[in-house]
Amino acid sequence: MSLLKTIETGLRSLLGHRLRSVLTTLGILxxxxxxxxxVGIGQASSDSVTARIxxxxxxxxxISAGSTVSAGVFGGAGSANTLTMADVRGLQDKVSAPDIGAxxxxxxxxASIVSSSANWSTTVSGSTDGWLVTNTRTIGSGTFFxxxxxxxxxxxxxxxxxxxxxxxxxxxxxxxxxxIPFQVVGVLAPxxxxxxxxxxxxxxxxxxxxQDELFGGGVxxxxxxxxxxGTIGSAYLEANQILLQTxxxxxxxxxxxxxxxxxxxxxxxxxxxxxxxxxxxxxAAISLLVGGIGVMNIMLVSVTERTSEIGLRKALGAxxxxxxxxxxxxxxxxxxxxxxLGVATGLAVGYIVPRAANIAVTITALxxxxxxxxxxxxxxxxxxxxALRAARLAPIEALRAQ
Amino acid sequence: MPASEELIHLDSITKVYGAGDGAVAALQxxxxxxxxxxxxxxxxxxxxxxxxxxNILGCLDTPTSGRYWFxxxxxxxxxxxxxxxxxxxxxxxxxxxxxxxxxxxAWRNVELPLLYRNVRDRRSLALQALDQVGLSNxxxxxxxxxxxxxxxxxxxxxxxxxxxxxxxxxxxxxxLDTASSRDVLAVIxxxxxxxxxxxxxxxxxxxxxxxxxxxxxxxxxLVEQVAA
Numbered sequence: 001m002s003l004l005k006t007i008e009t010g011l012r013s014l015l016g017h018r019l020r021s022v023l024t025t026l027g028i029l030x031x032x033x034x035x036x037x038x039v040g041i042g043q044a045s046s047d048s049v050t051a052r053i054x055x056x057x058x059x060x061x062x063i064s065a066g067s068t069v070s071a072g073v074f075g076g077a078g079s080a081n082t083l084t085m086a087d088v089r090g091l092q093d094k095v096s097a098p099d100i101g102a103x104x105x106x107x108x109x110x111a112s113i114v115s116s117s118a119n120w121s122t123t124v125s126g127s128t129d130g131w132l133v134t135n136t137r138t139i140g141s142g143t144f145f146x147x148x149x150x151x152x153x154x155x156x157x158x159x160x161x162x163x164x165x166x167x168x169x170x171x172x173x174x175x176x177x178x179x180i181p182f183q184v185v186g187v188l189a190p191x192x193x194x195x196x197x198x199x200x201x202x203x204x205x206x207x208x209x210x211q212d213e214l215f216g217g218g219v220x221x222x223x224x225x226x227x228x229x230g231t232i233g234s235a236y237l238e239a240n241q242i243l244l245q246t247x248x249x250x251x252x253x254x255x256x257x258x259x260x261x262x263x264x265x266x267x268x269x270x271x272x273x274x275x276x277x278x279x280x281x282x283x284a285a286i287s288l289l290v291g292g293i294g295v296m297n298i299m300l301v302s303v304t305e306r307t308s309e310i311g312l313r314k315a316l317g318a319x320x321x322x323x324x325x326x327x328x329x330x331x332x333x334x335x336x337x338x339x340x341l342g343v344a345t346g347l348a349v350g351y352i353v354p355r356a357a358n359i360a361v362t363i364t365a366l367x368x369x370x371x372x373x374x375x376x377x378x379x380x381x382x383x384x385x386x387a388l389r390a391a392r393l394a395p396i397e398a399l400r401a402q
Numbered sequence: 403m404p405a406s407e408e409l410i411h412l413d414s415i416t417k418v419y420g421a422g423d424g425a426v427a428a429l430q431x432x433x434x435x436x437x438x439x440x441x442x443x444x445x446x447x448x449x450x451x452x453x454x455x456x457n458i459l460g461c462l463d464t465p466t467s468g469r470y471w472f473x474x475x476x477x478x479x480x481x482x483x484x485x486x487x488x489x490x491x492x493x494x495x496x497x498x499x500x501x502x503x504x505x506x507x508a509w510r511n512v513e514l515p516l517l518y519r520n521v522r523d524r525r526s527l528a529l530q531a532l533d534q535v536g537l538s539n540x541x542x543x544x545x546x547x548x549x550x551x552x553x554x555x556x557x558x559x560x561x562x563x564x565x566x567x568x569x570x571x572x573x574x575x576x577x578l579d580t581a582s583s584r585d586v587l588a589v590i591x592x593x594x595x596x597x598x599x600x601x602x603x604x605x606x607x608x609x610x611x612x613x614x615x616x617x618x619x620x621x622x623x624l625v626e627q628v629a630a
Contacts, residue, residue: 001517001518001520002517002520005517009517012505016505308501309503311501312501312503312514313514313518314462314486314489315460315462315489315495315501316489316490316495316514316515316518316560317486317487317489317490317491317515317518317519317564318486318490318518319482319483319486319487319518320482320483320486321483322486322518394463395462396457396462396463399462399497399501
């Protein structure tokens with residue numbers, strides 16, 4: 001029997017059981033759509049995490065307090081304030097730390113800021129003039145405070161654009177932070193909300209002022225920038241050496257601080273999103289498998305139902321190969337149709353979800369092709385067994401079944 | 403070797419179903435010769451082995467032992483695919499249950515055997531065959547829209563369309579009333595008069611006279627031959 005005629009016969013038989021064909025197709029449809037959508041969402045979140053972290057600068061290091069061992073008890077990172085301004089001065093030493101560029105100690109907390117017209121609660125960081133560089137930020141209007149402001153505990157404040165608009169305050173205005181007046185000297189250039197939280201809703205004041213008037217003496221973390229992305233490794237070693245010295249530690253394993261690079265953060269985050277994507281895609285792939293089993297189920301029903309038709313066709317001269325081909329092609333058509341509709345549904349999800357739920361979806365060609373390919377292969381594989389059953393039916397037995 | 407005018411030559415055919423103690427011989431040392439252009443009725447009660455004989459004759463099954471020459475070719479040892487080709491090219495079947503596909507129109511049903519040999523002009527061949535059985539005004543009807551006799555005539559057209567050497571009819575009137583039976587038998591007789599070899603398997607004594615010769619089967623053996 002010619003291939004075209006086989007396909008036509010298959011179509012006729014599928015159309016003869018319209019509802020059944022549609023339901024079988026749905027199994028494959030959802031499987032393929034789920035694979036495309038989950039991989040798309042995973043890809044998008046991976047992209048956005050990478051973009052966020054890369055935008056924070058790849059030559060940056062963060063020193064966090066913690067990992068203390070006191071009386072034999074190991075404390076996790078951040079469990080104690082072990083960082084001091086002495087560490088900061090050590091790190092700023094160009095002789096022992098030639099590869100370290102800017103150094104910015106940070107102590108931060110939430111505080112209410114009051115302007116003449118509004119009241120706004122936000123994150124207030126105490127830092128030094130190195131803050132801009134180590135956060136890869138730029139100033140939009142006015143200026144950032146300088147080393148002299150830090151030294152003199154000046155009551156000056158730099159705010160983000162969101163904070164500025166919520167307070168209705170600009171450069172030159174006076175705002176109150178915990179009843180203490182600060183003069184706004186600068187407003188940061190906006191970066192959008194592409195960070196962890198809104199990076200335009202914040203305030204920065206000299207660390208000396210913050211320690212004395214707001215949050216007390218400690219340093220929560222120290223931000224460093226290497227002189228370039230290429231020297232980040234030696235900057236890491238220098239920072240580690242200096243802190244071990246200033247903390248009077250001879251054994252590096254006793255270090256009461258942790259240094260992380262953005263690269264580390266990046267690879268961790270990528271590993272996490274990748275794992276999640278694989279997990280989700282596996283679940284979706286299982287639904288594809290279930291769809292395939294549905295196809296096999298229906299094809300088996302079809303073979304049983306059409307036993308006498310198979311017998312007749314055999315008596316009229318259909319060879320085992322003819323019948324095998326017939327049923328494999330029917331299974332293949334069911335899955336191919338399900339696969340195509342699944343792609344359409346997956347693409348529709350990729351179009352609707354970002355608009356309806358603010359979840360980014362990145363559809364790439366590979367998962368689409370793989371999903372359709374897998375669907376068709378699944379259909380053919382699961383079609384083979386029923387087709388073999390059809391091909392092996394003895395014509396007399398089959399004719400007798402009615 | 404069988405003579406050339408012989409279409410069918412069965413030489414001590416034995417067919418055994420099952421194995422060991424449960425083995426049943428449906429045909430035993432069965433020999434039969436049918437000449438080309440002859441019409442033959444095979445009669446026998448149920449359980450006599452005539453269905454087995456029909457399956458062997460129709461190349462739907464192979465004998466356990468013995469030889470079967472069909473048009474000079476030994477078909478008793480062919481594999482399934484080769485048997486399918488023999489059935490398709492040389493044998494037309496007419497069944498008691500008609501065996502028409504309910505979703506296909508009359509001419510689509512008649513066309514079926516042609517699909518398995520990639521013939522062109524299938525429609526015109528099918529229409530010709532339907533014309534031969536007097537159904538040229540019913541080509542687009544579905545089986546459910548036809549009477550029993552008409553359905554069986556569609557089945558005969560389907561058996562005819564490949565221009566086979568042999569038409570094998572298994573109880574062709576078993577499901578028909580008297581008038582329809584007469585119609586169908588008339589068509590079969592006419593085909594024989596045009597020179598086609600016909601074998602009718604039946605237990606109905608009224609059917610047998612259509613054939614030139616009648617053989618009786620009992621307990622898997624040939625018991626008597628009657629010349630008409």
